[in-house]
Amino acid sequence: VTDVKRLGKRGSYRLGRLRAQGIADLAPPSPYRPSFVRPQHRGPASGWLLAAACGAAVMAGGAVIGWWFVPFGVGVLAGVANWVGGWRARVMVTALTFMAIIGWGVPLWWPAWHGEPAGATARVIAALLGLPAYAFVTFALTLLIAIAQALVGLWLGRALTPRPRRG
Amino acid sequence: VLPERRRSTQAQRVVNVVLATVVSAVLLIVLGAGYRTLPALGPALDPGRGAWTSASGGTLPRSQTLRLAGLARPARVSFTSQGIASISAASDSDAYLALGYVQARFRLGQMDLERRLGEGRLAQLAGPDAVASDEFELRLGLLRTARQEWADTPRSSPAGQALIAYARGVNDYLATERASRQWPALFSLPGVYPANWTPVDSLVIQGVLTQELDFTTTPLDYALLERSLGARTTMAWFPLRAPGPQSPYDPGPYRNLGIAPIVTTGAMTTATTAARTTATTTTAPRTTAPRTTAPRTTASTTTATRTTATVTQGRVAGRAAVTPGQLVSENGGLPRAAAAILAQVSALPAGQVHEYPDSNAWAANGPAVAGGGALLAGDPHLPQTLPSIWFQVALSAPGLAVSGVSTPGLPGILIGHNSAIAWSLTDTQNQSTMFYDEKTSNARPGGYFWRGQWRRMRRVRYTIDVRGEAARQLTVDLTVHGPVMTTAGQTVSVDWMGAVPSPDLAVLLRINTASDFAQFSTALASWRAPTENFVYADRRGNIAAVSAGYFPLVRHGDPWLPMPGTGADDVAGVIPYAAVPHVYDPRDHVLATANQRPVADSYPYYIGTSANDFDPGYRAATEYAYLRRHTSMTAPAFAALQASVSDDLARQIVPRLLTALRGARLTPVQQQAVTVLRGWNYSMEPQSAGASIWSTFWSDYVSAVFQPWWAARRVPVRRDRDGLAVGTGQYSLDEVLAAWTRDDQGNPAFSPPGGARRDAAVVMRAAFGTAISRLRSKPGGAPASWSWGKLHSRRFQSLTGAAALEYGPYPSGGDAWTVDAAYGGAVSGAGPSWRMIVGWTGSGRAAGEAIYPGGQSENPASPWYANLFGDWRSGRYLPMPVAGRVAGGGAGSVAGGGGGAGGAGAVVGAVAGGGSGGGGADVSWELRP
8 A cells, every 4th residue: 555656566466465554364265166066955965866866767767658758847846846955057957967868868778788779770760860870969869859858847847936945 | 126126036037937938838849749840859769669669670580479360370480591581371361461470570661651652641751742742643543543453352362362361461560569669760750650551552562563664754755855856856766666686585476466455353364365365356345444434445346457556657657747846736735734744753752653674584495404494584673772672582381382572562472483483574665654635625624525525524532641731632633544644734644554453463373373384374364564574484494475464555646645535546455465475485495585675576566666665675685695605504604694794785886986986086095095995895894994985985975966956956855854865764866876876877867957967987986085085084094994883883772762771872883785784874773673593403393592682671770671782792692492491501602604514403503502601590480370
């Protein structure tokens, strides 16, 4: 404060030390570390993990019986449940994405595990859809359908419920 | 301030809810119901029930016991490791039921596509792009014909029983698919699933095949050519009979037996009328007229009358006085009408109307065959697709033991052998399609004038379901000639022999069990369409060929043009069966049909013009030369001929080209090209540079001669590129140009209209220069490196149209004139679709071997989708499973063999010889009622 004229000049970095006496040191800035855990969420995380696993299982079961829209329903339920859970949106998005991938990925992988030509079938489906005939295209498109449903369902579920209660 | 913030927050929430709801609804609707032609991706890609489940169809079958409703007694299906099926059953019906089940297991998508195509229901699956095809097929009437055929088929007859059993087998498989919901992706992606199979569906597929082999638009092309080139020039360049040797398989003598009536019921002809010795010139009228409300009789066919051929000759002579363009004044709207119909045809999937000559089949006996028995070879040339048009199978039941290829959707074996006889088919190429200009009046809507009276057209209405769009309505008017194909410019109807109900299946079933030529020939008497050359060999050492089917005749008019529909030019009948082209045990012990004109010029009936895709005879000439050159032939000798890529046209023309180039000023590159041509053996091998030079030269030569005329006379090529353009596929132009080059090098046609006078040598030199310039651009480099494989390839398209599911393109030899034919230009899409050789040893036991490009399964994920390509491309054959016993051995190479000496054992050893890979029964299904 007393040596303002030195600001911006050589050695000015030391100006901090020229602060007025009696002012306490500020804590040094810490790097930003995103946290996926809202400290205010309710219930044990393990319980929520179990619920996510159940959600993925329900998606898989729905796929097996032809209920392709189950990921949407799970997404809606997750959005509503978050009114209680109070998880951050990014946590929910990430969780639903993983649930959809697992929920539809397991039934996709199951026939291949039993010796059926899933990769070749994926190429055929891509070709018939007029897409580049690569297996990963169909796998990606399939999982994208599940993910899109789950996330849109999450959006709807969150929109229909009040803001999550904190604490 | 706070209430305002609260209101703002509430408004944001409302907007958020509305947005989320709308997006959710849109997403779910689009995923669940699709949008226009976008499939409903939600159910389609559901991992548990959607298209992914088609992976199960990509697995190879495993041995198991299956229960099939409708099966009377247990049956067995066994598969070789290559997928060739053998069915053993306790009765014919059970065998056909099992065949239906097996074909549906491996070819359900193909079967459904084909029946949809024929029934005009393709748009229901494929969307708006297929509406034009559906409209055409519904107009043409394959479905109407099939229903008539089924109505005429006694349910207790062998054909009726076979059709019912076959449909039951297909439906048994459909039931399992419905239960498991493991549909082929072709269905689960669009969410359109196949309905139950009916006998009419099978008969529609028979109609689709007939259309592919028999329906042409040649008269419309003639009309457009006459309008631009003039009648005289058109008939000179597209003559009734092409100049040059045609190598007919039936050289005569011939009999004029008058005109036989057309039978319009789908029933088999009675034995009396079927006998070849009976002249069927009765007064029998067309007993039913499904295509018209007006009576159509052939009452004037009581005696042998002056034949159409005679009439036709007179008309041609008379036409010399006709001035070019007179047709226009007579039929002013015809070009518009022709263009409208040709546009309809161009909207069809590729290969749905007859475009190319199809197939080789030859036979030899006596001293021409080792051991003195009989040997038969057949290779039908068709659009080469994946899956193939064929499904190979052997059928066994008491009284039935037959092996060969079936058509998915139809019971029975179309080409193959039993223990006593073998047969193969080639298309006869005769004219089977006539177009009529109906006389109509604005004062009489829905009416037409015929035989002195105004008559009402019969009207049929159809609804065409379109995936993603509203259904379309179609009204089809029917005259006495057939369906009205257009009213644009003129009302034009079509009289097509494929629309005459034909008991083809009943005939085939009789052939499948025939044991001698008498039974074979008697059965063929009922065959009506498509007209086919049936080539025959038997265990007694006899060989024969019969062009079975209807050859329509008119008493008046030019059938190669659209004719007036007022009655005088109607189809009066057909060539009596006793007078159709045929040969039995020819003196030189060989016969060959390669779609060449089957008869010589003295044949007393009209069968079509040079533009009817009769092969110019180059393939037939090659085959006859080979067969007559060899004695004591074995299967390897026949296999070598099937693989021949020797070009007979090149053999005729290249020496004349070299003569024309002698003394000409040539560039160094042209000199090198001449050197290559001098050393060329006229073989269209993929590595041959001479083949490239020849093919490019011939294309440029044809263009150099005719293109100036086309341009000056404004031939409307865009109306029908295949039928009107100068280029590959215009066999008439090839033939007349070859004849001029051989015998008439001063023909005025060499001089372009209004241009300097030229002769053949001048044009050849110019065309050669053009060809060399083009080859220097592509493929480039030195002439010796211009291999044919760089310019020519072969491609097998997927029936689904998906490019990624094709096979090829890959460099390939052959061209349209070689025995191993390749049609379609630089990238060939048609050629040998099945190669079969069947021989008899002294013991009278048939041994056959065959191969076709592709595989038994239509599922691209299956190991049996394209597993036979390797053997087919290498010239190897597989033993044909014999009904009741499973063939042993794998692929055996028989190519490259010559016609060396050998005894009976040589024939057997060749055709049954095993290779590597094993072909025994690896998997079997036990079928239980």
